[in-house]
Amino acid sequence: MNLCEEAFYVKIYDRYSEDLYKFLLYKYQDSQNAEDITQNIFLKIWENCKEYHLKNFKSLLFTMGNREALNQIKKQQTRDQYDPLVNFSYKPETPEFIIEEKEFDLKLQSALQKLKPDQRVVFLLHRVEKKKYKQIAEELEISVKTVEKRIHDALLFLRSEIVELKKY
Amino acid sequence: MENKEVLLNWLEGNLTDDQVEREIGSEEFQLYKKIIDASAKWESPKRKSTHREEFLTKMQSVKKRKANTSVLLKYAAIFLIGISSVLVFFANQNIITSVGNTEIVTIFDGSTIKLAPNSSLSYNSVLYFFNRKVTLEGNALFNVIPGNSFTVNSPNGEVSVLGTSFNIIDREDYFNVVCFTGKVAVKANKQEVILKSLEGFENLSNKKSKFNDVSKDSSNNSYLYLNQVPLPMVIKELSNYYNVEFNTDAVSLEGTFNGLFINDNIELALKNVLYPFNFDFEWQKDNFVVIIPRQ
Numbered sequence: 001m002n003l004c005e006e007a008f009y010v011k012i013y014d015r016y017s018e019d020l021y022k023f024l025l026y027k028y029q030d031s032q033n034a035e036d037i038t039q040n041i042f043l044k045i046w047e048n049c050k051e052y053h054l055k056n057f058k059s060l061l062f063t064m065g066n067r068e069a070l071n072q073i074k075k076q077q078t079r080d081q082y083d084p085l086v087n088f089s090y091k092p093e094t095p096e097f098i099i100e101e102k103e104f105d106l107k108l109q110s111a112l113q114k115l116k117p118d119q120r121v122v123f124l125l126h127r128v129e130k131k132k133y134k135q136i137a138e139e140l141e142i143s144v145k146t147v148e149k150r151i152h153d154a155l156l157f158l159r160s161e162i163v164e165l166k167k168y
Numbered sequence: 169m170e171n172k173e174v175l176l177n178w179l180e181g182n183l184t185d186d187q188v189e190r191e192i193g194s195e196e197f198q199l200y201k202k203i204i205d206a207s208a209k210w211e212s213p214k215r216k217s218t219h220r221e222e223f224l225t226k227m228q229s230v231k232k233r234k235a236n237t238s239v240l241l242k243y244a245a246i247f248l249i250g251i252s253s254v255l256v257f258f259a260n261q262n263i264i265t266s267v268g269n270t271e272i273v274t275i276f277d278g279s280t281i282k283l284a285p286n287s288s289l290s291y292n293s294v295l296y297f298f299n300r301k302v303t304l305e306g307n308a309l310f311n312v313i314p315g316n317s318f319t320v321n322s323p324n325g326e327v328s329v330l331g332t333s334f335n336i337i338d339r340e341d342y343f344n345v346v347c348f349t350g351k352v353a354v355k356a357n358k359q360e361v362i363l364k365s366l367e368g369f370e371n372l373s374n375k376k377s378k379f380n381d382v383s384k385d386s387s388n389n390s391y392l393y394l395n396q397v398p399l400p401m402v403i404k405e406l407s408n409y410y411n412v413e414f415n416t417d418a419v420s421l422e423g424t425f426n427g428l429f430i431n432d433n434i435e436l437a438l439k440n441v442l443y444p445f446n447f448d449f450e451w452q453k454d455n456f457v458v459i460i461p462r463q
Contacts, residue, residue: 006227006231009227010224010227013220013223014220017223018215021215022212022213025213031213035215035219039219039222039223039226042223042227043223043226043227043230046227046230046231047230047234088209088210088211088213101206104202104206105206108203108206108207123207124210126179127204127207127208127210128207128210128211128212129212132180133176133180148176151176151179152172152175152176155175155179155200155203158203159199159200159203162199162202162203163199
């Protein structure tokens with residue numbers, strides 16, 4: 001169980017890199033950046049494999065990834081904050097409502113961009129990754145209460161944005 | 169139940185749509201239902217499989233780079249250790265004089281050491297560059313070029329100076345330092361003494377003493393000023409210098425000698441040392457001297 005062992009480290013990458021990638025993507029909404037940072041973090045740990053342990057590995061990844069993402073954001077503040085870089089594919093179910101549903105989906109996704117990053121991560125981990133509150137809490141090392149609060153706040157915000165948009 | 173609790177339980181699948189609709193009202197329910205349904209249909213974004221290949225390649229190059237640098241570092245370290253130990257080893261200088269022979273050693277900084285017979289001097293010319301340290305056993309006259317601290321280690325003490333001329337005798341348990349010019353620091357018998365020009369120290373009386381009747385060129389080649397050296401040591405020194413043996417059965421060698429020790433004329437040297445004690449001498453063979461009371 002040595003991080004310096006190549007085959008083992010590849011397994012670790014396969015197991016955890018997806019989680020780090022999703023976390024960064026949902027939080028900062030930039031797929032290219034999320035991929036780059038994920039690879040950088042895993043390379044950094046590989047390069048200094050003797051200094052790291054498997055214990056609390058996931059929270060280590062998220063902490064390192066988050067720090068790196070914030071550094072990059074600081075560097076490139078030119079980027080438009082609400083430039084939608086993540087788009088969820090839309091799958092209509094009932095053909096009659098295609099237009100209406102699609103319209104609503106676009107509204108919802110643009111509202112999603114305006115959410116606070118911490119709320120967006122938790123909301124999307126729940127809605128898209130289908131994780132339970134408890135799982136999310138463990139993964140992000142926060143309490144279930146915090147997870148619930150963030151999801152509720154996210155829901156209230158999205159609702160108010162939808163109502164707001166309906167007026168026009 | 170509060171609305172918050174209802175919504176959260178609903179999201180986790182603990183409440184049915186009907187229950188929620190009853191709790192929060194139809195209008196609110198419809199609004200949230202749309203959000204929840206739409207977001208549930210969002211597909212988790214897929215990463216390209218090429219990213220994995222890309223990462224594995226990067227991993228390999230990091231591994232190679234690490235291996236290369238560690239091997240390089242290892243070789244560099246071995247090389248450096250080898251070179252420096254060879255340098256230090258071959259830089260060891262060891263000068264030994266036999267009975268009857270003296271030698272003048274000049275170190276690269278210009279300092280000269282006149283090594284009396286039956287003495288040895290050693291230093292490492294690489295390390296000397298940094299610490300100006302030499303080791304002496306026996307008798308030697310030093311003329312040190314001013315610079316960093318210059319240190320002489322000998323069995324009975326340690327003498328350090330900045331630049332001066334001085335003489336050390338260290339034989340068996342006897343230790344004697346005479347300073348001709350400048351200042352020297354002497355460490356012996358667990359104490360430290362500073363000697364100024366024309367002062368001497370020896371470890372039997374454990375005292376500093378002054379002498380005035382010697383000119384500064386007493387550090388020249390043909391004589392040496394001895395300061396309170398016990399008579400047996402002086403006799404030993406004479407036998408070292410002139411390669412002679414003494415029979416001292418007829419006299420008792422007590423007291424200390426102050427005065428000139430002549431290097432290049434045995435008759436003069438013997439007279440100089442023995443007459444003040446009221447002793448005389450007779451030659452038996454070419455290299456055998458009997459010391460007798462003076463008539």
